[in-house]
Amino acid sequence: MADVVSKEVRSRMMAGIRGKDTKPEMIVRRALTAAGVRYRLHRKNLSGAPDLVMSGRRAVIFVHGCFWHRHEGCRHAKLPSSNAEFWRAKLDRNVERDRKAVAELLAAGWRVLTVWECATRRGVGFDLQRLLVGWLEGSERNAEVPAPREFVDGSGQ
Numbered sequence: 001m002a003d004v005v006s007k008e009v010r011s012r013m014m015a016g017i018r019g020k021d022t023k024p025e026m027i028v029r030r031a032l033t034a035a036g037v038r039y040r041l042h043r044k045n046l047s048g049a050p051d052l053v054m055s056g057r058r059a060v061i062f063v064h065g066c067f068w069h070r071h072e073g074c075r076h077a078k079l080p081s082s083n084a085e086f087w088r089a090k091l092d093r094n095v096e097r098d099r100k101a102v103a104e105l106l107a108a109g110w111r112v113l114t115v116w117e118c119a120t121r122r123g124v125g126f127d128l129q130r131l132l133v134g135w136l137e138g139s140e141r142n143a144e145v146p147a148p149r150e151f152v153d154g155s156g157q
Contacts, residue, residue, distance in 0.1 A: 024120040025051050025063040031129035037136065046110070048101025059111040059136055062098070066117045070095050071146070074118055106142060115145045 020042060029052065032039060039052040039061075046053065050060035066076035070091050080087050102112050113135050119128060131145055 020051075022063070022065070024065065024115070024117040027120040027128070028052065028061065028063050028115050028132065031132055035129050035133045037133065047104035047108075048098065050101075050105070050112075054136065057111070057136060058109055059113065060105060061113045061115060061132075062101075063115045063120070064098070064117065067091075068094055069098055069116075071116050071118065074116065074146070076118055102142065111140070112142045113145065114143070119145045 029039075032052065037054065039054050041053070042049050042051060043053045046060065048062065051063045052061040054060070064071065066074045067078075068091065069077075071077045079091070098114075102114075105112050113132075115128075115132070128145070135143055135145075
C-alpha cells in the first residue's frame, strides 16, 4: 500500500516528532511535581538516558510511546502497512535497545518503571499520580504502567 502523503510531507511530519518533552512525558512530570517528587531529566550517563531519574531513590522512569516502543497488545502500536519491513526492523531495534537499557540499569542496582503513552491519555479512569508515587515508595524493581485493559484494546475510552 502506498503512503497517503508525499515523501516531502512525510519527511516534514517525521521531523516534527520529538524524543524529549513529549506530551506523555510532560503529564508524568506534572504528576510527580504535584506530588513533591524531585527528579532530573534525561541523564545520558545512565543506560537508555531515562526520561526521569530520582537518584536518591535509585529509581528511573521511561515514558514510552506505544507506537515507537511497540507496546504489546495496545491498539496504538499498530505496524504501518506501507513500508512494513522498514518499520518492523526499526521498531524491533527500539524494543531491543529498551530491553538492554533496562537490564543494564537493573544490574547496576536501579529500579525501573516504564510508563506507556496510553496510560497518560485523558479519561483512562485511574490516578496516574497515585500509581507513580506508590511505585516509588514500594520495592518493586521493574514495573510498567499500562492503561486499563478496556482502553488498550479499544473497547472503551
